[in-house]
Amino acid sequence: MTCLAENPHLEATGESSRGFAPVRFAADGLTAQRSSRHLAITPKYGRGPCEVDVRYLWCGAPDAPTLIVQGGISADRDVTSLDPAGNPGWWQALVADGAAIDLARWRVLAIDWVSPQELGADAVSSEDQADVLAALLGELGIGKVHAFVGASYGAMVALAFAARYPDAVDRLLLLAGAHRPHPMATAQRSVQRGIVRLGQSTGEVDQALALARQLAMTTYRGSDEFARRFSSEPAWRDGRFHLPVEDYLENAGRRFVERFDAERFLGLSESIDLHQVAPEQVPTATTLIGFPSDRLVPLADLCELQQRLLGRTTLEVVESPYGHDAFLKEPELLAPLLREALA
Amino acid sequence: MTCLAENPHLEATGESSRGFAPVRFAADGLTAQRSSRHLAITPKYGRGPCEVDVRYLWCGAPDAPTLIVQGGISADRDVTSLDPAGNPGWWQALVADGAAIDLARWRVLAIDWVSPQELGADAVSSEDQADVLAALLGELGIGKVHAFVGASYGAMVALAFAARYPDAVDRLLLLAGAHRPHPMATAQRSVQRGIVRLGQSTGEVDQALALARQLAMTTYRGSDEFARRFSSEPAWRDGRFHLPVEDYLENAGRRFVERFDAERFLGLSESIDLHQVAPEQVPTATTLIGFPSDRLVPLADLCELQQRLLGRTTLEVVESPYGHDAFLKEPELLAPLLREALA
Numbered sequence: 001m002t003c004l005a006e007n008p009h010l011e012a013t014g015e016s017s018r019g020f021a022p023v024r025f026a027a028d029g030l031t032a033q034r035s036s037r038h039l040a041i042t043p044k045y046g047r048g049p050c051e052v053d054v055r056y057l058w059c060g061a062p063d064a065p066t067l068i069v070q071g072g073i074s075a076d077r078d079v080t081s082l083d084p085a086g087n088p089g090w091w092q093a094l095v096a097d098g099a100a101i102d103l104a105r106w107r108v109l110a111i112d113w114v115s116p117q118e119l120g121a122d123a124v125s126s127e128d129q130a131d132v133l134a135a136l137l138g139e140l141g142i143g144k145v146h147a148f149v150g151a152s153y154g155a156m157v158a159l160a161f162a163a164r165y166p167d168a169v170d171r172l173l174l175l176a177g178a179h180r181p182h183p184m185a186t187a188q189r190s191v192q193r194g195i196v197r198l199g200q201s202t203g204e205v206d207q208a209l210a211l212a213r214q215l216a217m218t219t220y221r222g223s224d225e226f227a228r229r230f231s232s233e234p235a236w237r238d239g240r241f242h243l244p245v246e247d248y249l250e251n252a253g254r255r256f257v258e259r260f261d262a263e264r265f266l267g268l269s270e271s272i273d274l275h276q277v278a279p280e281q282v283p284t285a286t287t288l289i290g291f292p293s294d295r296l297v298p299l300a301d302l303c304e305l306q307q308r309l310l311g312r313t314t315l316e317v318v319e320s321p322y323g324h325d326a327f328l329k330e331p332e333l334l335a336p337l338l339r340e341a342l343a
Numbered sequence: 344m345t346c347l348a349e350n351p352h353l354e355a356t357g358e359s360s361r362g363f364a365p366v367r368f369a370a371d372g373l374t375a376q377r378s379s380r381h382l383a384i385t386p387k388y389g390r391g392p393c394e395v396d397v398r399y400l401w402c403g404a405p406d407a408p409t410l411i412v413q414g415g416i417s418a419d420r421d422v423t424s425l426d427p428a429g430n431p432g433w434w435q436a437l438v439a440d441g442a443a444i445d446l447a448r449w450r451v452l453a454i455d456w457v458s459p460q461e462l463g464a465d466a467v468s469s470e471d472q473a474d475v476l477a478a479l480l481g482e483l484g485i486g487k488v489h490a491f492v493g494a495s496y497g498a499m500v501a502l503a504f505a506a507r508y509p510d511a512v513d514r515l516l517l518l519a520g521a522h523r524p525h526p527m528a529t530a531q532r533s534v535q536r537g538i539v540r541l542g543q544s545t546g547e548v549d550q551a552l553a554l555a556r557q558l559a560m561t562t563y564r565g566s567d568e569f570a571r572r573f574s575s576e577p578a579w580r581d582g583r584f585h586l587p588v589e590d591y592l593e594n595a596g597r598r599f600v601e602r603f604d605a606e607r608f609l610g611l612s613e614s615i616d617l618h619q620v621a622p623e624q625v626p627t628a629t630t631l632i633g634f635p636s637d638r639l640v641p642l643a644d645l646c647e648l649q650q651r652l653l654g655r656t657t658l659e660v661v662e663s664p665y666g667h668d669a670f671l672k673e674p675e676l677l678a679p680l681l682r683e684a685l686a
Contacts, residue, residue: 068355123584161664183573187588191558195538198554202545211541215534215558223527223641230526234617243616245530273586274577295638298566 024168030103032059034077037139041131045274052114054132058140060107065146067342068133068169069095069159070113070154071327074260075267077110093331100335101149101342109145111136113153116267123269126153126275130161132167138199139260144168147342151175151327152297153268159277162284172286173341175327175334176294178301179206179277179308186273188219193269194196196262210253217252222293222323287341288315289334290327314341346573353621373446375402377420380482384474388617389464395457397475401483403450408489410449410685411504411512412438413497414670415457416611417603420453438675443678444492444685452488454479456496456522459610467610469496469618473504477511487511492686494670495640496611500619515629516684518670518677519637522620522651528639531562538641548605552650553596555608560595565636565666618631622651630684631658632677634669657684658668 014333022174036055043050057077058066069079071090080089080096080103095101095108113131137145138153148169150158155177162169181189192212230245286309299317306315316337320326327334379398388394400420401409412422414433423432423439423446438444438451457475459467480488491512493501498520505512523568524532542551573588629652633645644661649658659680662667670677 100432122579140465174551182566183569183588184561184564186557186573186586187561187569187592190586190589191554191561194554194557195541198435198538198541198550202541202547205546207541211534211537214537218527218530218534221527223525226526226530230529236465241613241617243529243533245526246533249530249533254508270584274584 010079018312025327029062030060030093031062031098031107032057034059038147039132039135040127041119041135043119043121043124043128044125045116046119049145050120052118052132054114055112056109056136057111058107058109060103061105062107064107065104066109066137066142067101068131068145068148068150068158069101069108069110070148070150072152072154072155073113073265073272074256075151075154077112079108081108088326094335094338099330100338104226106146106342109133109136109140111141113268113271115264116270117263124271126156126160126271126277129157129271130164133157133161137168144170147171147173149173149338150177152177152324153272153275156181156272156275156277159279159282160275160287163277163281166283169284171341172282172284173289173338174238174286175289176291176297176324178297178305179275179279180301181273181275182296182301185219188215188296189273190270192216193266196266200262205262206257209260209265210250210257212265213247213253213256213260217249219296220323220325222321222326223295224293225321225323228321251293279305280310283310285311286313287337288313289318289337291316291320291323291326293319293321294324294326296324345491355423372405372501373403373440374405374450375400376404380479382475382478382482384462384471384478386459386462386464387468388459388466388469389462391539393463395461395475397457397479398455399479400454401450401452404444404448405450406450407450409452409480409485410444411488411491411493411501412444412451412453413472413491413500415495415497416608416615417643418494418497420455422451422453433671437678442513443674443681444665449685452479452483452485456611456614458607459613460606463624466617468616469480469499469503469614469620470507472500472614473507475501476504477508480511484663487513490514492515492516492681493520495520495667496618499524499615499618499620501544502622502625505629506620506624509626512627514623514684515627516632517683518632519634519640519667521576521640521648522618523615523644524618525639525641525644528562531558532612532616532638535559535652536609539609539682543605550599552603552605553593554602555596556599557592557596560592562639563666563668565664565669566638567636568664568666571664583671622648623653626653629656630680632661632680633658633672634661634666635665636662637667637669638662639667659677 034057036053040051040297075090078089079091097103148158155174195208195212199205232244234241288302290299306313320330322329377400379396383394403414418433421432422434431582491501498517535558538551538555542548575587575645577584577586631645651654665672
């Protein structure tokens with residue numbers, strides 16, 4: 001792994017008060033880098049070594065041990081907010097000064113996932129993402145991370161990371177992610193990619209990406225949650241009936257298109273389906289967190305993962321109506337589990 | 344309900360030996376009409392009374408009591424095979440001479456669902472289908488049916504029928520269908536319709552309809568079934584990875600496009616989502632059959648239906664890996680339940 005980084009990195013400090021737990025950077029002596037590094041890896045599905053700019057956030061107590069924190073394919077490096085005037089991070093409720101992942105105690109590192117386009121490869125693997133993270137650790141002078149906290153695709157990459165760099169991580173915290181995708185979830189993502197390709201071939205990429213996101217939402221959320229929220233009557237509008245759940249889905253689709261790119265979506269969605277890690281090659285102590293309402297990552301797959309992992313493994317089962325998205329929607333339930341697993 | 348029928352109807356007799364249970368028509372003195380009638384109904388979402396040609400199959404023992412048998416939105420009147428040289432009916436294993444729905448003992452009536460296009464209406468309701476069936480009964484001189492056996496959408500229409508014509512049916516046998524669609528299933532169908540509309544607006548109707556069917560297949564089948572069948576490695580082909588489940592889905596999509604029309608699909612899919620029957624208005628004795636692996640019609644909805652139905656109701660729970668499609672895939676498990684419920 002050659003590190004070619006020459007990019008400057010920015011020191012950003014500030015004070016934030018958004019979200020579940022307020023984050024104060026400068027006031028509490030916390031530090032934050034939100035920058036990028038030019039790294040080289042050899043992608044699994046590429047044609048030899050290649051270079052890529054990796055965008056990262058590294059923030060928290062300056063001399064504290066580092067935790068890697070990664071989410072799903074649509075999450076980014078902004079796991080927590082740096083800019084008091086900006087949006088909260090995607091896991092602001094759990095990653096903040098005083099939160100379960102306490103920035104006064106830990107330093108958190110997160111990257112924007114790399115896409116096949118950025119790698120110039122046919123596809124991007126969870127191993128590639130792990131290699132990018134390992135190269136970045138080298139670049140930042142981090143010999144070992146205290147934990148890799150990964151949710152959804154982040155959990156898959158965490159397993160790939162621990163299998164490839166067992167000496168670089170002390171423990172894994174994996175939420176709603178396993179050693180392989182479930183074939184039913186693969187089927188659902190395959191249809192999402194088919195929709196996007198149909199949009200690309202007909203010049204309606206935005207509409208198609210929105211529809212693919214609508215479909216994704218039906219897999220992220222819980223069945224009981226939908227039953228509770230969307231039971232009202234259909235409304236006749238614009239020449240057809242609109243059902244309550246449709247308005248919700250259409251809104252979710254539109255918002256996704258504003259922030260996401262079709263090619264990037266295709267590459268990262270496929271990366272989930274290409275993911276395979278032999279749990280027997282992961283010696284790291286692991287805490288698994290699963291949700292019985294998760295339609296995408298069935299609890300049975302986490303049970304199998306627990307049985308097959310080489311290292312000491314705990315499985316925590318969290319009841320929630322929110323399905324796969326419980327890792328985003330249940331910070332109060334997750335906080336004590338994360339605190340304990342990191343202790 | 345005015346009956347305007349003037350169409351001739353054909354008497355078809357023959358001998359069949361395809362499927363799980365061979366059907367012999369002429370040899371056993373069975374009779375079959377495969378014909379159409381011109382009927383009038385007043386559609387719920389229409390602009391007054393309208394006329395429609397309804398295609399039906401009525402076959403079995405000539406003087407036996409009639410059973411209505413209806414399946415899902417993609418099923419047709421050919422519940423059993425008439426033509427020895429043709430394809431078997433969609434429920435051949437259960438509807439045949441000597442089968443659980445024994446044509447030597449019963450006379451089975453089934454229709455092709457009517458679409459909004461055929462009605463000239465904005466949408467077609469499950470009540471409209473019930474009205475069509477009631478008008479057809481009048482036309483054929485059937486005062487009362489021994490049972491309405493409905494699966495999936497057929498179960499929804501059976502409930503609408505019993506609520507509107509309680510004196511025209513003695514009992515209901517409902518498989519994998521309830522008094523309302525589940526909002527999660529509505530969400531999934533809504534995306535399917537969005538795909539088809541995207542195809543219509545871009546001139547790629549066939550490709551879109553195939554994709555919609557692929558998505559539908561992920562809702563019809565069981566998660567464990569997919570896990571067992573599709574666990575092999577992806578293959579690189581035509582410039583991208585193909586996952587084992589994708590080949591299965593693509594084949595299912597292609598086959599559907601060969602036999603189904605996009606407008607008809609849109610209308611019947613929407614009809615499921617507009618369906619609402621108050622179980623308290625159904626006085627008929629009912630047997631419900633549900634499958635715990637059914638992702639489209641959760642067992643909890645059948646439990647609620649059982650509690651709310653006015654008539655005496657039994658709920659039979661059948662374990663199967665096949666999800667919603669268990670009503671098609673488990674004839675051996677269903678046969679004794681159907682026999683008993685019809686007795």
